[in-house]
Amino acid sequence: MKKKGWKEIAIGGLIDKGGTAKEYNTGSWRTFKPVVDKTKCINCLQCWIYCPDSSIKVKDGKMEGFDYDHCKGCGICAAICPVKCIKMEKG
Amino acid sequence: MRVKEKEKMATKKLIGMTGDQAAAHAMRQIAPDVVAAYPITPQTEIVMSFSQFVADGKVATELIPVESEHSAMSACIGSAAAGARTMTATSANGLALMWEVVYIAASTRLPIVMSVVNRALSAPINIHCDHSDTMGARDSGWIQIYSENAQEVYENIISAVKIAEHKDIRLPVMVCQDGFITSHAVEGIELSDDKTIKDFIGEYKIDHSLLDIDNPVTYGPLDLQDFYFEHKYQQSFAMKNALSVIPKVLQEFNKTFGKNHDLIEEYKLKDADIGIVALSSTAGTARAVIDDLRKKGIKAGLLKPVFFRPFPAERILKAISHLKVVGVMDRAESFSTMGGPLFSEIRSAMYDSKQKPPIVNYIYGLGGRDIFPEDIEKVYEELESIKRAGKIKTLISYLGVRE
Ligand code: SF4
Ligand code: SF4
Numbered sequence: 001m002k003k004k005g006w007k008e009i010a011i012g013g014l015i016d017k018g019g020t021a022k023e024y025n026t027g028s029w030r031t032f033k034p035v036v037d038k039t040k041c042i043n044c045l046q047c048w049i050y051c052p053d054s055s056i057k058v059k060d061g062k063m064e065g066f067d068y069d070h071c072k073g074c075g076i077c078a079a080i081c082p083v084k085c086i087k088m089e090k091g
Numbered sequence: 092m093r094v095k096e097k098e099k100m101a102t103k104k105l106i107g108m109t110g111d112q113a114a115a116h117a118m119r120q121i122a123p124d125v126v127a128a129y130p131i132t133p134q135t136e137i138v139m140s141f142s143q144f145v146a147d148g149k150v151a152t153e154l155i156p157v158e159s160e161h162s163a164m165s166a167c168i169g170s171a172a173a174g175a176r177t178m179t180a181t182s183a184n185g186l187a188l189m190w191e192v193v194y195i196a197a198s199t200r201l202p203i204v205m206s207v208v209n210r211a212l213s214a215p216i217n218i219h220c221d222h223s224d225t226m227g228a229r230d231s232g233w234i235q236i237y238s239e240n241a242q243e244v245y246e247n248i249i250s251a252v253k254i255a256e257h258k259d260i261r262l263p264v265m266v267c268q269d270g271f272i273t274s275h276a277v278e279g280i281e282l283s284d285d286k287t288i289k290d291f292i293g294e295y296k297i298d299h300s301l302l303d304i305d306n307p308v309t310y311g312p313l314d315l316q317d318f319y320f321e322h323k324y325q326q327s328f329a330m331k332n333a334l335s336v337i338p339k340v341l342q343e344f345n346k347t348f349g350k351n352h353d354l355i356e357e358y359k360l361k362d363a364d365i366g367i368v369a370l371s372s373t374a375g376t377a378r379a380v381i382d383d384l385r386k387k388g389i390k391a392g393l394l395k396p397v398f399f400r401p402f403p404a405e406r407i408l409k410a411i412s413h414l415k416v417v418g419v420m421d422r423a424e425s426f427s428t429m430g431g432p433l434f435s436e437i438r439s440a441m442y443d444s445k446q447k448p449p450i451v452n453y454i455y456g457l458g459g460r461d462i463f464p465e466d467i468e469k470v471y472e473e474l475e476s477i478k479r480a481g482k483i484k485t486l487i488s489y490l491g492v493r494e
Contacts, residue, residue, distance in 0.1 A: 006321040006328070011261060012200035013322050015309035016299055 022070075026053060030073035032088040034066055040085035047077035047086065105279030110241040110268045111136035113280050114180065114206045117248035118152075119144045120288045123204075124175035124295075127155035127166035131185035132218045133270040134208040138180060160185040164192035164203075171201035172310045174300035176252070179203065182270060183210035183224045190228075196263045197232030198326060199311055202255030202295075203263040204248065205233075209371070209422075210270040211458045219459020220270035222370065226423040226432045232326055234264040234333060235400040237370040241278045244268045247397075249283075250344045250352060252292045257340060260333045262326075269372040271459065283348055291347050334401045354403040356395040357410055359385065363392025365474040366411055368437060369420040370396060373455075373462055380467045391471050399433070404440035411437075412446040416474040422456045430454070430487045449483050455490035466490060 010016050043063050048056040055071035057064040078086040108116070114137045118126065126145075130138040145154045153175075157163045163179050171177040181189060186207060196203050207225050211217040225235060236251060238244040244266065251264040268274055299308040314322060334354070341352040358378050360366055369377055374395035384391040394410050396403060411417050419438075421431020429435050434452035441447050453470055456462045470490070477483055 003317060004321075006324045009318065009321060009325075010299075011322070011325050011329075012198060012310070013312055013314045013318070014199075014299055015312055016306075018307040 025069050026072050027067075027069045030068075030071060032073045032075065032090060033068065034071065034073070034075070034077050034086050035089050036063065036065060037085045037087070038063075040083050042083055044082060046080050046082060050076050050080045052076065103279075103281050105281055107277045108241065108280050109136060109275050109277055110238075110244045110273035111208065111275065112140050113241040113245040113278075114248055114266075114268070115140035115144065116280075116282060117245045118178055118206075119150045120283070120285050121176070121178070121249065121252055121292060122150050122289075123152055123178040125153045125155065125167070125170040125177045126179060127157050127163045127170065127177070128179045129157050129160050129163045129181070129185060131160070131182045133210055133220075133274045134180050134182040134185070134206065136274065137206055137208070160189040161192060164189045164196060167203045167205075168192060168196050168199060168201055168311075169301070171196070171203050172199065172297075172301040174295070174297040174302065176256075176295035177201075177203050178205065180206035180208070182208045183212055183218075186224045186228060187212060193228055193231050193233065195311065198322070200261045200326070200329070201263060202252075202261055204251045204255055205263065205265050206244075206248065207265045207267045208270045208274045209267050217458040218270070220272050220372075220422070221457045221459065222267070222421075222423040223457070225265055225267050226425070228265070229400060229432060232262065232330070233400060234260075234262050234330075234337075234398070236264065236266050236398055237396070238266060238268045238273065239371055239374050239395065241268075241273055241276070241280050244273065245280060245282070246344075246348065246350060246352065249288055249291065249348075250341060253340050253344070254333070254337055256292075256295055257336055259336050260329055262329055262333065267371065272372045287347060291344070330401045334403060337398065337401075352397070354396070354398045355406050355410060356397055358393040358395070360392035360394055360410055360414075362390060364390040364415045365418070365471060365478060366392040366394055366414045366416075367418040367420055367453075367467070367470060367474070368394045368396065368407070368411065368433065370399065370422065370433065373420055373422065373467075376462060376464055377467050380464045380471065383464075384468070384471055389471065389475065396433070402436055402440075404436070407437060408440055408444050412441075412444055412448065414448045415478045417448050417450040418453055418470050418474050419450060420453050420455055420470070422454075424454050424457065434487070449477055451477065451483055451485065452487045453490045454487065460491065462490075 055067040128138045144150045211221045212223045236247045247266045255264045377393045419434040430452035
């Protein structure tokens, strides 16, 4: 996507609406990515609570994986998981 | 004084007040929504007088007495982003303590108007006039107006509101006056009536208010490699744009108030051989010296840049290029070893000029050292000798520094 030029953006760095963080791909900052072993996961959703980037996908009360567009790879989910079923892998 | 001018003076209603009081009166009549300020010598009287107006119910401004200048400017930023017309005032070390947020106000494009009563920066501790405080802030992105006397302080503050808030500018403005020399000397001031001022400045309208919960916005977010540069360019563009927009605002000001404001001001410069460039109150002293010299047949003139930011390079060059010698007076040292800030910028602007008269620099009046008519006369004498000799002996002189 072509980035906007200086005439097209609001002055002073103003963000003129809410919810725009979603459009910003923080996933590109990542060095290690979390990978879950769903056979061990007990769906306690501790990772969902602690993830600072709202990048744990949950459906029908079950942990489903990660939103890699926004996951920065901080490793908090892996550290908090009580059954240690999240591993941080390179890439 | 000509008879006509005398008659005009007689019909004017002059009120005796100091430069600080003149600033406070301008603020009272502008009646900003918010003033967040901290008192510091020699600006104290502005905050003190304005607080009195608030306490007496003469103005409905929300006055925030903060605990430091850093907080003063921070509160101003929040208030301006919320959509409130916002003003403050400071001096010297107060401005220095504000530093971080002074830049933020400009880059967030908030049209705050701030009186700065110019005073030397420590150390050694000194409370008297020089321009080292605002000259230090010359690259902060604020517009800077330098006032010669209390009347100009009053008028510049009023026009500053309109300049700052203009949709094609949107930059904060510092209105400077010389500490003690202007801020504490009583002069006859002519005040305009409240209604004319209110009508002139109009209402402050902001497109995006921080308090508009139905349309939430973010001011001052993280801005990295991908967009920060574009925002800086916008700022730079606005400053350049201001050079052509400010004269239009001043024209409107002049029409409304019967004045004659401009980016620069000349005195007997058109037919002059030698001229000095000086900001603020020193320009007033220079006028008197010029009148004396002219009687002796010396063709002396003066250029007073009113705006230092944006820097009216073209106008300045046009005004001084025909001179045989130019002396630039700087009431601030930049320690660049290339002269004071006014000198460096004028000299740099001259690089592209076809006509390049010899130009020398005088650093003067630091820490409030008086600048007497005799001192300025001495400068003109030196310019005369450069003119005769056809060459410069000393590029940068420190006027009156003892050996
Ligand atoms: S690594 Fe960090 S950002 Fe990514 S899902 Fe885990 S907690 Fe969230
Ligand atoms: S913290 Fe571990 S066990 Fe709990 S839901 Fe997340 S991945 Fe599954």
